[in-house]
Amino acid sequence: KNEVEQSPQNLTAQEEEFITINCSYSVGISALHWLQQHPGGGIVSLFMLSSGKKKHGRLIATINIQEKHSSLHITASHPRDSAVYICAVSNFGNEKLTFGTGTRLTIIP
Amino acid sequence: NAGVTQTPKFQVLKTGQSMTLQCAQDMNHNSMYWYRQDPGMGLRLIYYSASEGTTDKGEVPNGYNVSRLNKREFSLRLESAAPSQTSVYFCASGKGRTASNQPQHFGDGTRLSIL
Numbered sequence: 549k550n551e552v553e554q555s556p557q558n559l560t561a562q563e564e565e566f567i568t569i570n571c572s573y574s575v576g577i578s579a580l581h582w583l584q585q586h587p588g589g590g591i592v593s594l595f596m597l598s599s600g601k602k603k604h605g606r607l608i609a610t611i612n613i614q615e616k617h618s619s620l621h622i623t624a625s626h627p628r629d630s631a632v633y634i635c636a637v638s639n640f641g642n643e644k645l646t647f648g649t650g651t652r653l654t655i656i657p
Numbered sequence: 658n659a660g661v662t663q664t665p666k667f668q669v670l671k672t673g674q675s676m677t678l679q680c681a682q683d684m685n686h687n688s689m690y691w692y693r694q695d696p697g698m699g700l701r702l703i704y705y706s707a708s709e710g711t712t713d714k715g716e717v718p719n720g721y722n723v724s725r726l727n728k729r730e731f732s733l734r735l736e737s738a739a740p741s742q743t744s745v746y747f748c749a750s751g752k753g754r755t756a757s758n759q760p761q762h763f764g765d766g767t768r769l770s771i772l
Binding site: 552581583588589590591592593596634636643644645646647648649650 | 688690697698699700701702705707715745747749751753759760761762763764765766768
């Protein structure tokens, strides 16, 4: 079974700071997913990537397949970015996801 | 666009009671999933359905049953609720193996408390 670890577990930062959340996994994957869960509870998919880098607005996701590691970056962070960010991986030949425990991000005005 | 709709949003049960959590998706997805989310743990798969008429156990299936009623609907049943089943439950859907590596779409969750 793939083990997915995220760090840090909790992160508090000032508005406008550059944020980095890390995810590592133990076994080769077909894709890595970054999800966002707001205090209201709903979960939305932010990125899905299998190589390189993707960017959407102020969010950037990168993955290093050789090192089994991904990072989620937020530039010019804002209080509305406060949420739990969840990393998940899908394994070859298997559509099911394995989830990390999440990183709780709080951005202070 | 409704996406994935779960009902109810909140429920309190007494130990031993039964209930069914409903989930419906309007995206014509093949695969549907039920997860539970507990503090300090990642989402864990309870059951999933790769297509209409099929269901399979996930990581934590004990105490639960599911029904894939049709392509749109996937219900989760607790036959005799236990306090250990207090959790937040999420339903999700995805295109499935025919469109590999597609994101899953989640419902808003059901917060269930068992007293």
